Amino acid sequence: MKASGEDGFLAIFFQQFWHIVGDEVTDYCLGILNRGNCIYGAQSAFVQDKLILDNVLIAYEIFHTFRQKRVGKKGFMELKLDMSKVYDRVEWYFLKVMMLRMGFHTLWVENIMKCVISVSYSVIINGRSGQTFKPTRGIRQGDPLSPSLFLMFSEGLSALIRMALRDGSIKGAKVSRGGLSISHLLFSYDSILFGEASERGAQVLKSILREYERCSGQSANYDKSTVFYSSNTLEESRRVVSNILGVRNSNNMERYLGLPNVVGKNKKAFFQLLKDRMRQQIEN
Numbered sequence: 713m714k715a716s717g718e719d720g721f722l723a724i725f726f727q728q729f730w731h732i733v734g735d736e737v738t739d740y741c742l743g744i745l746n747r748g749n750c751i752y753g754a755q756s757a758f759v760q761d762k763l764i765l766d767n768v769l770i771a772y773e774i775f776h777t778f779r780q781k782r783v784g785k786k787g788f789m790e791l792k793l794d795m796s797k798v799y800d801r802v803e804w805y806f807l808k809v810m811m812l813r814m815g816f817h818t819l820w821v822e823n824i825m826k827c828v829i830s831v832s833y834s835v836i837i838n839g840r841s842g843q844t845f846k847p848t849r850g851i852r853q854g855d856p857l858s859p860s861l862f863l864m865f866s867e868g869l870s871a872l873i874r875m876a877l878r879d880g881s882i883k884g885a886k887v888s889r890g891g892l893s894i895s896h897l898l899f900s901y902d903s904i905l906f907g908e909a910s911e912r913g914a915q916v917l918k919s920i921l922r923e924y925e926r927c928s929g930q931s932a933n934y935d936k937s938t939v940f941y942s943s944n945t946l947e948e949s950r951r952v953v954s955n956i957l958g959v960r961n962s963n964n965m966e967r968y969l970g971l972p973n974v975v976g977k978n979k980k981a982f983f984q985l986l987k988d989r990m991r992q993q994i995e996n
Contacts, residue, residue, distance in 0.1 A: 767897045771904055774894065777887045778942035787909035787945025788885050789953060791917065792962075794936035795903065799858065800850045803929035804828060807851075807865050814864060827857060849929055866898060869924045873905070881916045882907045909945045914956040938962035 726733065771790075778788060804825065811821045831852060834844045851858045873896050876882045884893035885906035897904045907913045925931055937959040941950050954961050 767899055767904075770894065771897055773887055774885050774906065775940065777885070778940065781942040781944050784944050787949055788942045789907055789909040789913075789945070790885070790940040791905040791907070791957065791959065792938045792940070793903045793905065793921075794933040796931045796933040798930065799853050799862065801929045801931060802851045802862070802865055803849050803927075806868065806928045807861060810864050810868055814867065824857075824861070828861070865928065868928055869903075869920075869930075870896065870898060872920045872924055876916055876920060882913055909941050909949050909953050911949075911952050911956065914953040918956055918958075934958045 726737070775790060778790060781788070807828070808821060808825050811824065812818065828851060829846075832844045832846050835842045851861055873882070877884065877893075877895055882895065884895035886893055895906055905917060907917055921932055934957070937957075938961070939954055939957060939959050940962050941953075950961060
């Protein structure tokens with residue numbers, strides 16, 4: 713008789729009574745595989761049953777609320793971050809630690825990391841392939857495994873923001889008095905952070921970004937990043953917050969994930985970019 717498993721039952725028990733417990737065991741295992749919740753809901757990139765339009769609709773709804781908010785002592789901000797070379801800057805050690813912190817088995821993590829670090833490159837010069845070399849960070853674009861790995865990697869930023877929310881250091885944005893508080897919307901290279909437009913709120917957001925950049929190797933392109941304020945935000949608060957964050961002010965959120973934020977009467981001008989992209993793809 714073999715020793716019992718971690719659940720206290722022998723394999724022969726399941727064989728003997730499978731007609732009784734089989735459906736429940738199967739449903740439990742499939743639930744772990746197909747209905748896992750290790751990725752936070754603010755992430756919309758590469759997540760099954762989530763569309764890129766989900767982030768776009770939420771972001772523009774909050775943007776509209778900010779534009780209409782003309783009363784109230786507290787102003788709010790919408791920080792649109794442009795992340796630089798997100799796949800190329802993935803630190804392997806940080807990725808490994810994130811998977812372990814999320815509860816994945818050590819052996820499974822080691823096997824995944826073997827797939828990540830086994831890559832090698834060579835440069836073709838004058839038609840000849842040069843000597844191969846191994847990188848020390850980054851994940852491969854086009855690899856079927858890379859999107860899932862990046863989701864787990866970017867959970868680091870989401871976790872830091874959630875910790876600050878629980879501590880009361882920052883506050884999210886609401887579109888109604890009893891609505892949900894939304895602090896961030898993440899997409900691989902284009903993310904939005906929401907918060908109170910105050911010196912304290914800006915300092916906390918900046919410290920979160922610095923901590924994430926230091927640990928993960930990621931880098932925000934602050935020259936391309938912008939911040940938009942609710943209409944009731946004082947000019948002095950806007951100046952202070954923008955200086956702390958190191959980004960430029962914007963009176964319009966411009967485009968988010970390739971789509972315009974407002975479509976007016978002149979629809980032809982707004983959708984001309986989509987026509988140009990389609991024409992370019994057809995010509996190529």
